[in-house]
Amino acid sequence: MGLDPRNYSQYSQRRDGREVQRLLGEIRRETYKKLGISFDKNYLTTGRQQLRANQVNDGTEAFVNRIFAQQFFENDIVLTSPQARSILNEIKRSLPLRPRSRTKGLKKRVSRQIHPDPTLFWQYTWVPYRFSYNNSYWQDNIRAGIRHVEQQTCFRFIENGTGRDYLRFDRARGCFSSIGRTGGGQIVSIGPGCDHLGIVAHEIGHALGLWHEQSRTDRDRYVTINFDNIQKYDLGSLMHYGPTDFTKSYDSYTITSHDPRYQRTIGNRMGLSFKDSKMINTRYCSNICKRKLACHNGGYTDPNNCRQCRCPDGFGGNFCDQVPVGRFGHRLENG
Incomplete structure (x- = not known):
């Protein structure tokens, strides 16, 4: 079956899994504080139970990861301890998270559209990758996602290629990836339920440095985050995927588009958007x-x-x- 995401130390590339888990706890506590909510274990347990019972299968990794999403940041991101510390400091410096109007969000929200740390950029636009699970159907689905990224960007992925840094596709329980190049064989988990083109491309996007779209500084100009509809457990993760991800009930949106025409496009998993590929190409491919x-x-x-x-x-x-x-x-x- 592969790695178990509930054991963070199994897949932490830098052997800092316990420290990252501690920092994730601090991130949740600080977020609760910004929301004016007391943080306690009973509150956390209630939210986790709601998450298991009410999560809507919208085709994103949020549904697949619903049981153990607390192990990750924003549901599917494996942070390094420096990244986690940076996010914690960002939250501490920010204003209260509940905006008074649609246009007044976090005044100091830092843009995380593509990772700004140059040490985490890939040195070349060719990336070796390997499979750690021997199943032709699973591997072919990942190859399809890789081809999609190659068609949209200048990156080329070399199966069983040589190089110190490479992507290691694993069939763990869930879908997750690190942000940017973390060194050595970094795991991209494509577990059961994750092995289709959109999610594969999504996780590869993380590995190339992309954060979630809802991390944009101008997010509140386009969508409203409905805090009252978000699961108690996951209030520390404000950047969700589909409009009903982490909802308390099936008919309640956690993300509402200001333009109703785009409500059903939130959480697209058909592939990289034009903007996704443009960010990658601007960062890596501008000299080609x-x-x-x-x-x-x-x-x-x-x-x-x-x-x-x-x-x-x-x-x-x-x-x-x-x-x-x-x-x-x-x-x-x-x-």
């Missing part, structure tokens, strides 16, 4: 194309094809200056 194209509408020079732009949804053409053509030859309107 010698000439930068004049891309429109937020597009950028495609590192996989320097003669064209990579365009956001709704735009096309070599320079992202065209909109799709409908069935009857009419240009489709954007927005």
Whole structure:
């Protein structure tokens, strides 16, 4: 079966599992304090029981990890102790977490869209990887996720490639990954229920340095975090996936989009979004194309094809200056 995520020391790359667990406890306590809630074991136990009973299977790793999510940060992230200390200090410096309005959130929330620590960047855009579980179906699903990341970015993944630092795909109980390059053979767990393209790409994104989208500094401009609907147990983890992840009841949202048209898109696990791949490509791939194209509408020079732009949804053409053509030859309107 592989590693058991409930034993943090089994998969902590830097042998600091106990220290990270202590820091995660401090992160939860500080978060409860910011929310004006007393922290005690009975409160924690009640929340954990609700989590097991009421979690909605929305196709994300939140459902798979619901039983042992307390071992991770934001449900599926394996932190190093320096990362955990940095997050704890960030919370201590921040204002109370309950915003008085949609636009007033944490004034000092630090952007964690892609990890800013250069020591955790991958040195090259080719990454060796290995499998620690011998099952062809499971391996093929992971390869599909890898191909998707390769199609969207300049990264190339070398199966059984040489190198001191590599990804080790394991079939542990759950889906989890570290943030950025942590050194040596770092584990990316693709456990039962995790082995489909969207979740595989999600966990690889973490390994390349991506945090969750809800960690953005401008989060409160687009969504409202409904604190009263979030499980008591997991209040320390404010960045959730689907709109009902960690909900107390099936009909209550924990994340509400300010634009109702996008409510059902929260928690997408179809693959990397345009913005996900753009962040990775901006960080790692900006020097691949010698000439930068004049891309429109937020597009950028495609590192996989320097003669064209990579365009956001709704735009096309070599320079992202065209909109799709409908069935009857009419240009489709954007927005």
